[in-house]
Every structure is written in C-alpha cells, then in structure tokens.
Amino acid sequence: MSISTLSFTANGITYQPPAAPIVVICLDGSADEYLDASLAFDRMPHLKKMIQQGYRGMVRGALPSFTNVNNSSIVTGVAPAVHGICGNFFYDAALDQEVMMNAASYLRAETLLAAAANAGRKVAVVTAKEKLRDILSHNMQGIAFSAEKAATATIATHGIDDVEQLTGQPAPAIYSADASLFVLRAGNALLRAGRADFLYLSLTDFMQHTYAPEAPESLDFYAAIDHELGQLLAAGAIVGATADHGMNAKQLPDGSPNVMYVETLLDEQFGKGSRVICPITDPYVKHHGALGSYVVVHLKDASRAAEIGRWLLAQPGITEVYDRDTAVRLLEQPADRTGDLVVLSARNVVLGRTPAHHDLSALDSGLRSHGGRYEEMVPLLISHPLNAIYMRKAAGDARNFDVFDFTINGTGQ
Amino acid sequence: MSISTLSFTANGITYQPPAAPIVVICLDGSADEYLDASLAFDRMPHLKKMIQQGYRGMVRGALPSFTNVNNSSIVTGVAPAVHGICGNFFYDAALDQEVMMNAASYLRAETLLAAAANAGRKVAVVTAKEKLRDILSHNMQGIAFSAEKAATATIATHGIDDVEQLTGQPAPAIYSADASLFVLRAGNALLRAGRADFLYLSLTDFMQHTYAPEAPESLDFYAAIDHELGQLLAAGAIVGATADHGMNAKQLPDGSPNVMYVETLLDEQFGKGSRVICPITDPYVKHHGALGSYVVVHLKDASRAAEIGRWLLAQPGITEVYDRDTAVRLLEQPADRTGDLVVLSARNVVLGRTPAHHDLSALDSGLRSHGGRYEEMVPLLISHPLNAIYMRKAAGDARNFDVFDFTINGTGQ
Known part of the structure; x- marks a missing residue:
C-alpha cells in the first residue's frame, strides 16, 4: 500500500x-x-x-x-x-x-x-x-x-x-x-x-x-x-x-470522598441564586460521581465576583480562584463558555455542586478523580x-x- | 550494636x-x-x-x-x-x-x-x-x-x-x-x-x-x-x-535563558522603589544565576498591592500572584519573611530582579532551574x-x- x-x-x-x-x-x-x-x-x-x-x-x-x-x-x-x-x-x-x-x-x-x-x-x-x-x-x-x-x-x-x-x-x-x-x-x-x-x-x-x-x-x-x-x-x-x-485519590483518611459542595457553600454564605457547573458531569458517572477538581461559578450578582472569589480562595481545600478574564488568559478558556469564577481544588479534594446533585452511592470503590x-x-x-x-x-x-x-x-x- | x-x-x-x-x-x-x-x-x-x-x-x-x-x-x-x-x-x-x-x-x-x-x-x-x-x-x-x-x-x-x-x-x-x-x-x-x-x-x-x-x-x-x-x-x-x-529547562527555543526581570518591569510600569527578592540567591550561583520561578516583591506603596498584583498576573509568563495573606495561607509562608506580593512563573520561565542583578555569563550551559x-x-x-x-x-x-x-x-x- x-x-x-x-x-x-x-x-x-x-x-x-x-x-x-x-x-x-x-x-x-x-x-x-x-x-x-x-x-x-x-x-x-x-x-x-x-x-x-x-x-x-x-x-x-x-x-x-x-x-x-x-x-x-x-x-x-x-x-x-x-x-x-x-x-x-x-x-x-x-x-x-x-x-x-x-x-x-x-x-x-x-x-x-x-x-x-x-x-x-x-x-x-x-x-x-x-x-x-x-x-x-x-x-x-x-x-x-x-x-x-x-x-x-x-x-x-x-x-x-x-x-x-x-x-x-x-x-x-x-x-x-x-x-x-x-x-x-x-x-x-x-x-x-x-x-x-x-x-x-x-x-x-x-x-x-x-x-x-x-x-x-x-x-x-x-x-x-x-x-x-x-x-x-x-x-x-x-x-x-x-x-x-x-x-489522584480524592479521599479523606477513612477512605470516604473528600468533597466540597461549592453551591451549598455559596448559598449559605451569600444567599441563594448562584449556579455551580461541574463540567466533568456526563452520562457516565459511575466511576467519579460527577466530582472533579474544577468547577465554574455563575454568580447571582456578577459585580460581587472579586469579593466572593476572595472568600472562596480562603476556604481550605480550594487552591485557585479566577475571574472570567483571568481564566480566559491563564487557563485558556473560551470566555463565553466559562463563568464569573473558576474554582480549582487541592490534590486530594473534589468540588461538587450540592449534595443532592451527586450520587456518591454510585461510586464502586474509593473516589479517584481529576480536573x-x-x-x-x-x-x-x-x-x-x-x-x-x-x-x-x-x-x-x-x-x-x-x-x-x-x-x-x-x-x- | x-x-x-x-x-x-x-x-x-x-x-x-x-x-x-x-x-x-x-x-x-x-x-x-x-x-x-x-x-x-x-x-x-x-x-x-x-x-x-x-x-x-x-x-x-x-x-x-x-x-x-x-x-x-x-x-x-x-x-x-x-x-x-x-x-x-x-x-x-x-x-x-x-x-x-x-x-x-x-x-x-x-x-x-x-x-x-x-x-x-x-x-x-x-x-x-x-x-x-x-x-x-x-x-x-x-x-x-x-x-x-x-x-x-x-x-x-x-x-x-x-x-x-x-x-x-x-x-x-x-x-x-x-x-x-x-x-x-x-x-x-x-x-x-x-x-x-x-x-x-x-x-x-x-x-x-x-x-x-x-x-x-x-x-x-x-x-x-x-x-x-x-x-x-x-x-x-x-x-x-x-x-x-x-x-525544568527555563529556556527560549534558541537555548537562551527565559527570564522576566520583575523589578525592572515594575520600575517601568509603576515607577522606581519596589524591591524584588529572589530567594534562590545564595553564594553558589554558577549553576542557576540566582534565577528561579519564585520571587517576593516589596512594594514602595503596599496599598497598591491589589492593583500591581493584577497587572503582574496579566504579564505572559507569570502564572501566580498572591498578596501576603494569601501567600501565608496557600503557600504556607511565614508572614514576616514574605513580601507584599509573591510571584510564580511558568514551567519554562524564571523570574529575576534586574538584568544587573544576574550574571548569566556564569551559566555553564542552558538554564535549568526551579522554585x-x-x-x-x-x-x-x-x-x-x-x-x-x-x-x-x-x-x-x-x-x-x-x-x-x-x-x-x-x-x-
């Protein structure tokens, strides 16, 4: 040939x-x-x-x-x-x-x-x-x-x-x-x-x-x-x-998933109305429960992005928070498909939306994930x-x- | 025994x-x-x-x-x-x-x-x-x-x-x-x-x-x-x-050192008076020219930290900028020995102070460094x-x- x-x-x-x-x-x-x-x-x-x-x-x-x-x-x-x-x-x-x-x-x-x-x-x-x-x-x-x-x-x-x-x-x-x-x-x-x-x-x-x-x-x-x-x-x-x-393993020392529910945290601290997108979510959730180390936040009031970003970055387990412009530049994101804030977590931590959005019982074994x-x-x-x-x-x-x-x-x- | x-x-x-x-x-x-x-x-x-x-x-x-x-x-x-x-x-x-x-x-x-x-x-x-x-x-x-x-x-x-x-x-x-x-x-x-x-x-x-x-x-x-x-x-x-x-190699495609001189950049943009510390500096500089991917900035006017930090983070090659409080928490730094800003650079970029502070001729071969x-x-x-x-x-x-x-x-x- x-x-x-x-x-x-x-x-x-x-x-x-x-x-x-x-x-x-x-x-x-x-x-x-x-x-x-x-x-x-x-x-x-x-x-x-x-x-x-x-x-x-x-x-x-x-x-x-x-x-x-x-x-x-x-x-x-x-x-x-x-x-x-x-x-x-x-x-x-x-x-x-x-x-x-x-x-x-x-x-x-x-x-x-x-x-x-x-x-x-x-x-x-x-x-x-x-x-x-x-x-x-x-x-x-x-x-x-x-x-x-x-x-x-x-x-x-x-x-x-x-x-x-x-x-x-x-x-x-x-x-x-x-x-x-x-x-x-x-x-x-x-x-x-x-x-x-x-x-x-x-x-x-x-x-x-x-x-x-x-x-x-x-x-x-x-x-x-x-x-x-x-x-x-x-x-x-x-x-x-x-x-x-x-x-990476995303687990607590007892083997249970090490999850921070970002929408829940924001609801409690700043009132309801913000939306957290977990972009790992897909029809195949059995192996990760739609939990990864990267979420996108759409704020109810985008003018509060800097204030809310600072608060998020102060939460143990969260390691990086970027506003939209910075995420576009540093994380190479398309501006119209990201959020007001982009949030990344530590090596052993995953970010979720609210507990109701994630079925942890679907996890066969300990949680290993990425993002x-x-x-x-x-x-x-x-x-x-x-x-x-x-x-x-x-x-x-x-x-x-x-x-x-x-x-x-x-x-x- | x-x-x-x-x-x-x-x-x-x-x-x-x-x-x-x-x-x-x-x-x-x-x-x-x-x-x-x-x-x-x-x-x-x-x-x-x-x-x-x-x-x-x-x-x-x-x-x-x-x-x-x-x-x-x-x-x-x-x-x-x-x-x-x-x-x-x-x-x-x-x-x-x-x-x-x-x-x-x-x-x-x-x-x-x-x-x-x-x-x-x-x-x-x-x-x-x-x-x-x-x-x-x-x-x-x-x-x-x-x-x-x-x-x-x-x-x-x-x-x-x-x-x-x-x-x-x-x-x-x-x-x-x-x-x-x-x-x-x-x-x-x-x-x-x-x-x-x-x-x-x-x-x-x-x-x-x-x-x-x-x-x-x-x-x-x-x-x-x-x-x-x-x-x-x-x-x-x-x-x-x-x-x-x-x-990591910190070089341009032609093999020359890939350096950003942070104090020079700040002098040009914000006026003289800020001080950049390269904490890799020591008496043994032959192998790295005192160039690493982490510097500490002491500003002439610390009240401008947020503004200057945003500007620094927008410079290509700089990947992370933290104020003192955030550096203390996220980078586990001692508050009294860090600066108003802490700056980190990309995988292939090192940060220097001014060209006069670094003797690149001392580098035996291409620059490889860390920090x-x-x-x-x-x-x-x-x-x-x-x-x-x-x-x-x-x-x-x-x-x-x-x-x-x-x-x-x-x-x-």
Whole structure:
C-alpha cells in the first residue's frame, strides 16, 4: 500500500508526515505513576524499549483536566480557548440553559485528522466512549467508531460496518478494561488490514478511576496495553502517546470522598441564586460521581465576583480562584463558555455542586478523580528519536496536545 | 550494636523507630524524570528492587521549591510557615536589610534529628553544601558535616574529624557529581562503622541544573547513586528518599535563558522603589544565576498591592500572584519573611530582579532551574512495604517533608 506524505495544515500548524503509519494514543487518565508502577514490575517491555529508543517526558495538559477538553485539544493541536470545548457542560447565560458540549457543533476549530484525510491519509479514529466520536471525527473522511457502539457502526455513518468481525470480539462493556483494550485491538486490526495509516486511539479511564497505580488490576491492564503497543510497533507504526489528564485519590483518611459542595457553600454564605457547573458531569458517572477538581461559578450578582472569589480562595481545600478574564488568559478558556469564577481544588479534594446533585452511592470503590492542577501534567511518549528541534521543544513547556506534532514532525530529520 | 527504639516527638509528630538503621536521602533536584530515564536504561537496579518491594509515588513539596526551604521542612516535618525558612534570603522591612537565612538562628522549629538523638539514636547529617549544615544540625547531638568542608570537620564542632579517612577520598569540588556521591559514601561508611544508625543525607543539584534526565552524564550520576543505595540497603537500612524540588529547562527555543526581570518591569510600569527578592540567591550561583520561578516583591506603596498584583498576573509568563495573606495561607509562608506580593512563573520561565542583578555569563550551559509550581511535585521512595495507614496517607496529599514519618512509622505494622 502507498502512504501519502503530502503535508497538511490545521489551525496554523503544518504536519509533514512520513511514509509510515502514524498512531497516536490517548491513554485516558494515565498519570505518570501508572507507567512507573508497570515499568517497575517489568509489565511493559514494549514501552520500555520504546522509551529507550524514543522519548519519554512530561507535558502540560489543557485545563480543566478532563477527557473531552483534552481530546479536543489533541485532535486540533490548540487550547480550549480556540476549540471551545471546555468541559462536558457549560451554562449558556443568554438561554438560561445548561448545555451539553458533546457534539461537534460546539467545536470551533478544524481537526488535524480531517486535514490528514484531505491530504490522502487513511484516517481512523477509535474511541472507547461514544460521547467523543462526534467531536473527534468532525468533517473527517474516514473511519470513526467507538468501542461502546462498535456493533452498530455502519459504512454510511462510521466508514466501517464490520468492527466486531475485524477485531474478533464483541463490543465490550463500557465500565471495563476491555473498553480500552478493544480500542487498541481495533487500531491494530485496521492498521494490519491496510484500512488505516493514520490513527487516533482514545481510551477510557474507568480503570484509573477505580484502581491505584500499584494495584494488580492496574498492572494487568497496562500489561495488556503494552501487548497492543508492541503489535503497533511491530507493524511499523510511529507511535505517540500521551494522556488527557492524570488521576489522584480524592479521599479523606477513612477512605470516604473528600468533597466540597461549592453551591451549598455559596448559598449559605451569600444567599441563594448562584449556579455551580461541574463540567466533568456526563452520562457516565459511575466511576467519579460527577466530582472533579474544577468547577465554574455563575454568580447571582456578577459585580460581587472579586469579593466572593476572595472568600472562596480562603476556604481550605480550594487552591485557585479566577475571574472570567483571568481564566480566559491563564487557563485558556473560551470566555463565553466559562463563568464569573473558576474554582480549582487541592490534590486530594473534589468540588461538587450540592449534595443532592451527586450520587456518591454510585461510586464502586474509593473516589479517584481529576480536573484540577494536580492532574495537569501527563506523560508524552514517542516511539522514535526526537530531532534536535523537538528535543528543545520537549525541554520547554510542551503540551499534551502537541502529541501529533511531536509524532509526525518531531521524528523526521 | 544496639539501636534505640525509644519513640520521640518533634513538632507534634511522634516517631516510633524500629531497631534498624534509618536512612533518609534528599535527592536534590531529582525531578521524577531523572528516575524514569535511569530506570528505563536499567541504570538503577537497586532502586528498581526497592520500588518493587517498597513504595514509589509522587508527593508535594514545600514552596518555594528551593533547597533550604525543603531541607528545613524535611528535618522538621512541617511547612515553612512553621519553621520559618522560606528561601536563602528575605527582606527585613523593619531593619531595611536583605537578610541571609542560612543560619539555624532563623529556624523556628525543632528538628526531628535532634529529637532522635535525644532518644538515643546515633544521628548523622551529611550534606553536600556547607550552607545547609548549620540549620540541619541545629541543637543536635551527633555527627554533622558537609562534603564541601569535609576536610575541616572537627570533633568539637562536627562530631567527627576523620571524614576523608572514613570515606577514603578527599573532599570533592562542590560543582561536581562527586559532591553528592561523597555524601552517600560517607553515609555508608558511617553506617557500616557503627557510628550512626539514623542518617539524613542531603545531596546537591549541580548535575540536574546542568544535565537533562536523558543525558549520559545524568544516567551515569544516577547509576552511581544507585550503587550507594544498594550498599545502604545491603547494610540493613530502611531507606526513604525524596527530593527538595524538581527541575525544568527555563529556556527560549534558541537555548537562551527565559527570564522576566520583575523589578525592572515594575520600575517601568509603576515607577522606581519596589524591591524584588529572589530567594534562590545564595553564594553558589554558577549553576542557576540566582534565577528561579519564585520571587517576593516589596512594594514602595503596599496599598497598591491589589492593583500591581493584577497587572503582574496579566504579564505572559507569570502564572501566580498572591498578596501576603494569601501567600501565608496557600503557600504556607511565614508572614514576616514574605513580601507584599509573591510571584510564580511558568514551567519554562524564571523570574529575576534586574538584568544587573544576574550574571548569566556564569551559566555553564542552558538554564535549568526551579522554585515554582512546576517543580513542586517530587518522588517519594520507601524501601520497605508501607502499612495500610500509610498507603492511604500516600494516596492523599502526602508531602515530601513527611519522608521521615513514612520511613519510620509507615514501614512498621
């Protein structure tokens, strides 16, 4: 098969692909500690070889450190301020509605995947959760499906209709290790069948929400990831991997969830009428109870933002509070989809709305979550040696959403 | 020899030591990436075994992420707000003097080392740089010396007078890998000679300031550290290790230092008269040019703190600005030794005072430094399995200055 090496540009970044398959993986929720533990126990031999031959370092993700925010950044190469996806939900003040942002109609930037397809690459996007598929495959000619809905993919809508035959297994349960492994297996099958030469494989973080890095379940999971990684490398792919966010335990010493209910706090201190949006909220709440370390506040009286912000920042467990303008600049947020205040919490603290908004009984085990500053730094892994320019770039303030740039442009001479 | 198992208390924390040697190491400047690289290339087999049998995780250091701040925290078990050491320098407004804080007279907390000695442990403190010795050995009965001044240690002042004979090598140059390795070798010699059973070994970060994690020089350095670690473990020690701070490249794409001169910026915008303190400044500037990612500002007119703080936070490269009260609370600073404003910069940016205050020509190679938020998270390594209580503690918001607590109390049943 011939692989297109035509260059293409998306959002001002030009990509000059080699005549080799490109595979980028988003290891959802992979705090660096997961790799550390699995490598220490010799459970990721292919990753180890990849690090020896290529690159491993830390990069800064987009905030809030949530899945769809960072996946959107990865496939566009730009920050949320540009692509507009800053959570699963935002509050549209003009419409007085809480709006779900899981559709491509909310995406304000083109994707490099669409541009690659237009340049002749055979592009495939495989995600664990269906919620990401629409955004990631926006305007893209190629294959795009989720593990979750693999059984119902059709040529007309997904560019493929035989996913289960291709992978040799039925669509997995979404709350499982297999939901992620299926994505990697599908990627391998597409690559080996010659049906794709430019792949984005986006996993899900059910396992990381549920198990700590050193748990046997985590080690087995990463060993299985490593097996698929080895297959991708054996097939001649240039592989880049990063994470959308890290993961930390958000628990009190007794193991119970360490939650601050921000709307309740504001109601009690300043009177009712403010609205707290938890942008981690989505239809899949079993593993985190819609609790993360980043919330957006819409005040009843926005003229009191400075006063209320100061009060919030004085509450133990809250570590950062920004007004809208500062959140736009420092946190790279789209001004019309953030709030009067943006609030982040400590490494072991999550922020909720009110107790009634969160079903903690849905949590299977202790609460592990993300969204804040302490899940911002994530690994960057590249299978091939970086050239001098990208070694310098990696030593600066490289971002997880530079992963396609590093994988494509960083490995050429 | 018999080892005391009497419990002791320092700053409200009780330590119940086992009848085994306790060795805590501060791997100065060891961003986790240094361990990752050395482990990936199989250069730290003893550390790998230690991780398999014990614990490796990430912990939050004290801010500013400087050496003496975090060393002071490690030996006291408390934050800078309590022990008072918040940099190498502070500005004493009452005296109108810039005061160096390298003496124990500035320490406001007792050390757990002194308490251990009082409980019958044979305590030894070995540091690379002389500047730390006075603080770390405050009120302590035992051995305390630096590699830098090893040749001049005397029984009366250091509890030892034969350091070079003991280690079999002369005192090393301070800007060298040997400055750190000498500390570990001395620790091993003291342990094996039965002259100490409770050791704190504090290295120096010249190598990390100079070399990136994957540099051959770094790999060789960490391999040599690993050799000493193996000796300590073979001698039966329970070993805990952490870092005082991480390390990041602070460079522009062309490799030149990425510096913002804060006093110059303030002079230009608000008129002369404000004073910027770079608390990284010390007599050893060759490797960082007194440039870090954290400065303290004393304003000519403190009533303008809010206005000037907002302006500073709007400057690209500056990521956090706090007034005094907020710095005291969120950054755990002593109120009387911080400024009207505390300013932190981005992962790849350092803050200076004015160009005249910094000799960039003294930098041997590209600038790598620390002091800010992106050097806050550091590894915690414990040679023995953690008990259930400390596994939960590790999964919370554990601190690098809990390292003695983890090493002593975390490994018992």
